[in-house]
Amino acid sequence: MANSNNKKxxxxxxxxxxxxxxxxxxxxxxxxxxxxxxxxxxxxxxENIDSAGVAVIDQVYELSEESNxxxxxxxxxxxxxxxxxxxxxxxxxxxxxxxxxxxFEFLGESGFRFWEHVKSFVYxxxxxxxxxxxxLFNKKGQRKGEFTNQSNLIGVNAxxxxxxxxxxxxxxxxxxxxxxxxQFGADIFVVDLIAISMTREMAPLMTAIILAxxxxxxxxxxxxxxxISEEIDALKTMALNPIKYVVLPKLYAMTIATxxxxxxxxxxxxxxxxxxxxLFLKIGAAAFLNRMASVMVLKDIITMxxxxxxxxxxxxxxxxxxxxxxxxxxxSVGKNTTASVVTAIFMVIVADSILGLLFY
Amino acid sequence: xxxxxxxxxxxxxxxxERILDGVSVDVKKGSIFVILGGSGCGKTTLLKHIxxxxxxxxxxxxxxxxEIVGMEEKKFxxxxxxCGMLFQEGALLNSLSVGENIAIPLRQHTDLDxxxxxxxxxxxxxxxxxxxALNLSPSELSGGMKKRVALARAIALDPKILFCDExxxxxxxxxxxxxxxxxxxxxxxxxxxxxxxxxxxDSVRRIADEIIFLDDGKVMFTGSFDKAEKxxxxxxxxxxxx
Ligand SMILES: Nc1ncnc2c1ncn2[C@@H]1O[C@H](COP(=O)(O)OP(=O)(O)OP(=O)(O)O)[C@@H](O)[C@H]1O
Ligand SMILES: [Mg+2]
Numbered sequence: 001m002a003n004s005n006n007k008k009x010x011x012x013x014x015x016x017x018x019x020x021x022x023x024x025x026x027x028x029x030x031x032x033x034x035x036x037x038x039x040x041x042x043x044x045x046x047e048n049i050d051s052a053g054v055a056v057i058d059q060v061y062e063l064s065e066e067s068n069x070x071x072x073x074x075x076x077x078x079x080x081x082x083x084x085x086x087x088x089x090x091x092x093x094x095x096x097x098x099x100x101x102x103x104f105e106f107l108g109e110s111g112f113r114f115w116e117h118v119k120s121f122v123y124x125x126x127x128x129x130x131x132x133x134x135x136l137f138n139k140k141g142q143r144k145g146e147f148t149n150q151s152n153l154i155g156v157n158a159x160x161x162x163x164x165x166x167x168x169x170x171x172x173x174x175x176x177x178x179x180x181x182x183q184f185g186a187d188i189f190v191v192d193l194i195a196i197s198m199t200r201e202m203a204p205l206m207t208a209i210i211l212a213x214x215x216x217x218x219x220x221x222x223x224x225x226x227x228i229s230e231e232i233d234a235l236k237t238m239a240l241n242p243i244k245y246v247v248l249p250k251l252y253a254m255t256i257a258t259x260x261x262x263x264x265x266x267x268x269x270x271x272x273x274x275x276x277x278x279l280f281l282k283i284g285a286a287a288f289l290n291r292m293a294s295v296m297v298l299k300d301i302i303t304m305x306x307x308x309x310x311x312x313x314x315x316x317x318x319x320x321x322x323x324x325x326x327x328x329x330x331x332s333v334g335k336n337t338t339a340s341v342v343t344a345i346f347m348v349i350v351a352d353s354i355l356g357l358l359f360y
Numbered sequence: 361x362x363x364x365x366x367x368x369x370x371x372x373x374x375x376x377e378r379i380l381d382g383v384s385v386d387v388k389k390g391s392i393f394v395i396l397g398g399s400g401c402g403k404t405t406l407l408k409h410i411x412x413x414x415x416x417x418x419x420x421x422x423x424x425x426x427e428i429v430g431m432e433e434k435k436f437x438x439x440x441x442x443c444g445m446l447f448q449e450g451a452l453l454n455s456l457s458v459g460e461n462i463a464i465p466l467r468q469h470t471d472l473d474x475x476x477x478x479x480x481x482x483x484x485x486x487x488x489x490x491x492x493a494l495n496l497s498p499s500e501l502s503g504g505m506k507k508r509v510a511l512a513r514a515i516a517l518d519p520k521i522l523f524c525d526e527x528x529x530x531x532x533x534x535x536x537x538x539x540x541x542x543x544x545x546x547x548x549x550x551x552x553x554x555x556x557x558x559x560x561x562d563s564v565r566r567i568a569d570e571i572i573f574l575d576d577g578k579v580m581f582t583g584s585f586d587k588a589e590k591x592x593x594x595x596x597x598x599x600x601x602x
Contacts, residue, residue, distance in 0.1 A: 143469060224456070233413050233503045234451035234510075235525075239440035245468075 008074075010042040015053030024056045028063065037069055037305055044075035066202055088329065124321050127243055128251065135248045141241055146249035147301045154215045154250070155257030159264065164208055164267035165292035170194060170272025178305055179283050187281050191291040194273030200359075203266035208311035211258060216319040219250055220340035223323025224333040232324070242324075251316050258312030259305055266304060270341040303359040310355065311348050318344040363422075364389040364521060364553050365410060370419035372405055379405050381577035383419075392554045392567045393545055396588075399576035403557040405449055406574070407523050410555070411445055412436055425522070433544035442600065444514035448525040448557075452498040458485070458509050459494040465516045484512040487542055489535070504531045511539070515546065522546065524556040528563055539588050540566045561600060573599070 009030050015023055033041065042062070051112070057073075064071045076084070101109060135142060178190045225244065226232050232242045277283040323339035326332040362543050365387040368534050372380040379402045387393045395403045408414045410421055410430055423439055431439075444465075452461050462481045466472060472480070485491055488508035498506060507530060514522060527543070528536040546552040558564060564571065564585060571588050574580040575595050581588060589600050 146469065200539055222455075229454070230447050230449060230451035231453050233408075233444070234453070235464075236413060237440060237443065237445040238468065240464070240468055241439040288418050 005187075007036045007038060008040040008042055011046045013045050014048045014256055015046060015056065016048060016050045017052040020052040020056045023053075024059060027056075027060050031060075031067065036294060038072070039064065040072045040074050041075050043077065043080055046077075046080060049080055049083050050222050051087040053082055054116065055089055058089050059083065059319065061213065083167065112270065120323055120325075122325070125317055128247065128317060128320065131241065131243045131248060132251055135244060135252075136327045140226050141244040141315040142248055145251055150249045150253035151257060153218075154211070154253045155261060158211065158214055158257070158261060162207055162212075162261050162265050163268045166198075166203065166269040167272040169206060170198055170269030171276055172272075173202070174273035175199065175280070176274040176315045183282075187283060188287065188291055188353060190273070190277060191283070191288055192295045193293045194277075195270055195296050198269040198273070199266050199296065201356070202353075203269055204262050204304050204307035204311060205348070207262045207308065208315065208348045208352075209345055211254070211261070211271065211312070212315045212341055214252075214316040215342045217337050219316060219343050220317035220323040221333055221337040223247075223320060224326035224336045227324055228329065228332065249318050250320075251313075253314045254312045255309065258315075262304060262308035284287060289327060294314060299359065303355070306359070307352065307355050310351055314347050315344045318347060325344065362389050363387060364424060365555070366420075366422040367406075367410065368420045368422075369500075370406070370409060370421065371417045371554065372402070372419075373417050378577055380409075380416075383574070383577070383579055385529050385572060385579070387553060387555060388570070390551045390554065391533040391569035392543060392548060393412055395555065395557045395574065396559075396564065396571055396596075398595075401574045402577060404424055404525055405575060407445070407525055407555065407557065411443060411523055419585075429548060433548070439515065442520040443523065444519035444521070444525040445519065446511045446525060448529070450498075450503075451511040452506055452510055452585070453512070454498050455470040456498075457494070458490070458496050458498065458501070461509060462496065462513045464515050466512065470516060480516065481512075486510070487515070488512045489538060489554045502526055504535065507531065508535075509537070511542075517553075518550055518552070520553065522549075522552055522554045524554060524558075526557050526559065528558060528560050534564075536560060536563055539565075543567055 009027055012023065027041075043059075061071060174190055174194050176285065178187065179191050181187055181190055181193075223232075226242075226246065232246075235242045237247055274285075274288055277288050278285050319340045322336040322343070326336045363386050365385065365501065367383060367385040370380050370383040370385075371378070377450075383406060385393075385406070395406060396566060397403050404542075405414065409416055410423065416429060419429070424442070428436060428439065453464070456464070459481050459599055462484055463477050465476045466480055469569075470477075476495065482491065482494065485494060488511055490505060490508055490512070493505065493509065498509070501509065507527065511524070511527060514524070522543075524543070528539050531539065537581075543554055543556070547554055554567075556567070566584050571581070571585060572579050573593075573596050574589065580593055581591055581596055583591075588596055591597065
């Protein structure tokens with residue numbers, strides 16, 4: 001369609017999103033190929049133009065200005081002219097650009113933001129601790145019946161999955177270590193191994209990890225949803241403290257449920273070991289139980305319980321923090337939920353190491 | 361008539377961006393005070409500052425004659441118990457039924473018996489003409505219905521001050537008129553002070569005792585509807601021309 005002789009470019013019958021890009025290319029080539037400073041674009045046969053087409057024309061204007069070519073639009077019909085002015089992008093308001101931070105600004109800003117996170121996390125912990133203790137004695141401002149509800153959701157409903165996983169872990173742990181111990185004729189020590197490692201490590205840790213995935217994530221996502229849909233703000237305007245109303249029932253339920261679930265995990269895990277010991281290693285039920293009774297000490301159990309309390313608070317507080325930090329739209333619910341699970345598991349494992357050293 | 365809310369030289373920012381730039385407002389007790397202004401000019405922001413959800417950069421906000429900027433939490437809660445707020449998007453608690461949502465403030469701030477609470481809840485639902493929605497969940501409601509339930513919740517405790525962020529956005533003209541009538545009834549019979557944001561000119565004409573017009577972070581106009589309609593400030597003129 002390019003007609004370089006008389007410096008005129010004739011547009012096709014349609015300039016719509018299907019052919020805009022290719023037409024733009026053709027016009028560009030045409031502009032390059034001519035050596036005149038006056039060019040006409042003929043709209044005579046154009047019947048239909050959409051906003052993408054108008055953007056192409058605007059783009060051509062800008063290109064021609066850069067290369068000092070004057071563009072004349074000819075044979076523009078009334079209808080096309082209206083489209084041109086409606087969709088024109090030539091006189092748009094300039095957008096405010098946010099200045100891009102320089103490297104040191106960026107580092108400073110990130111550091112500052114991290115520090116702000118730490119600060120608000122500490123404030124939140126203090127708040128939860130304050131209301132958590134106070135709430136035990138003063139039930140005003142707490143949602144009625146919510147503790148029972150949360151206990152069911154967090155505790156009772158988690159029983160099957162925690163029992164199953166603990167059983168399998170006890171089972172497999174015993175099976176794997178028995179093979180090694182048998183080489184030394186030390187079969188019976190498998191009881192020490194399973195009883196102690198289950199109680200001190202595996203039961204609290206596995207329970208915490210499952211709860212972080214199950215309940216920590218649901219706490220975070222529920223609060224995040226409430227935050228972005230202004231439910232938290234609505235509670236505040238009703239003179240209700242969101243910590244007391246929404247958070248405390250979850251905190252209490254977690255505090256009660258985690259140790260109980262950990263004890264369950266421990267018992268079922270050891271049962272898994274017992275099954276292997278009796279059925280495959282032929283240790284004998286009585287021998288297994290006697291050995292267990294003689295190796296386990298109170299300290300092992302205390303370690304387990306202390307760990308389970310600490311883990312339950314970590315999971316809850318991290319979930320609440322990331323939930324309440326949610327800002328903006330629905331995407332932040334997903335992001336913050338993921339962040340809460342990852343952070344909770346990380347902090348649980350760090351805490352586990354620290355407690356492991358303390359109770360060594 | 362005495363002032364129930366006095367805002368002086370309020371300056372507010374979001375992430376360093378100035379939204380309100382020296383706004384002063386004076387609301388008389390028992391009146392309907394309407395905030396007008398283009399979308400995004402900061403009407404919701406103003407309401408949220410008055411009800412203490414956001415904190416200003418500077419300025420003073422007095423509610424019931426008490427300065428609330430920097431007020432301690434316990435004391436502010438007492439003020440809040442006399443305020444109700446209808447959020448722009450409703451902000452109903454999704455995990456509770458419609459009836460339970462309306463019952464929240466009653467359960468938390470009164471020691472009424474369950475039967476009495478239910479009676480109050482159903483009366484308030486009736487006032488917004490949603491009797492049948494009692495046991496529905498908020499997710500089963502349309503946008504306009506959510507708005508009306510949220511209004512019922514905001515007036516559950518017969519607050520002295522009611523904040524309404526676009527009570528009739530998304531409602532048909534008939535329901536809008538009913539809501540307007542309800543707001544006027546609350547003003548006339550309970551001496552409630554109502555601060556409403558609305559874009560519906562007809563509705564402003566019906567309910568407003570006083571109007572302010574926000575533009576570019578400042579109050580462009582304060583006065584009655586008649587005065588506003590005759591104003592020759594260009595932004596306001598544009599607003600009233602259909
Ligand atoms: N959470 C927020 N973070 C950052 N900026 C915000 C936030 N909320 C509002 N803004 C900005 O503040 C300005 C005023 O918002 P506001 O919600 O008060 O407007 P509005 O007058 O209520 O508008 P509308 O009539 O559309 O509801 C807007 O320009 C908006 O971009
Ligand atoms: Mg708004």
